[in-house]
Amino acid sequence: MTGGELTLGAVLVRLEEREGEIAAQAETTREQIAQLTARLDELDRAAEEVRITRKTLLELPDPLPPAPPPSKLPDHPAYQQIMAVLAAAEAPLRARQVCEAMDLEIAPPRTAAPADLRFPLGVLLSPQPPLPAETADQAHDSRAR
Incomplete structure (x- = not known):
């Protein structure tokens, strides 16, 4: 081998x-x-x-939607008084009726505010009385002259 x-x-x-x-x-x-x-x-x-x-x-089962958070209510004494009057009422009340129930003074109604409240800056008030309005014919005649 x-x-x-x-x-x-x-x-x-x-x-x-x-x-x-x-x-x-x-x-x-x-x-x-x-x-x-x-x-x-x-x-x-x-x-x-x-x-x-x-x-x-x-x-x-499907879950329930979360409950909305409770709204924060004012804790002012006037609010509490108003809520007490409304809770004791048997029917809905107007603002005047709530004031009467709370023994508050009610101011007389005003039909229009005084001028100094309506235009406090005097922007819309004119120191002179307004002029009488011309008719369309009078305006046309004065321009033609």
Whole structure:
């Protein structure tokens, strides 16, 4: 036999070495499969929990809308008096009737405000009385001249 030829013993040794390598790779792959199987089981459990949660939430009744916050009412004594008068009334009241029930002074009605209240800056007041209005014919005649 020459150096390029393998003897039966050398072939068997090489086969044993290769068999050992394959067995080691197979064992490593089995360990990886076991780890991946465990991870897959964890993911399956998590997915099942999510499905159960979704199903439970869908079975819940619709929530009621939140109640609006209570409005803050004034705590001034006059407000409390007005509310007491309105609560004691058997029918809706006008402002005058509320004032009468509270024994307040009622001012006489005014038909128009005085000029100094209507035009406080004097913008619309003229120092001279207004001129009489011209008729359309008079205005036309004065322009024609």
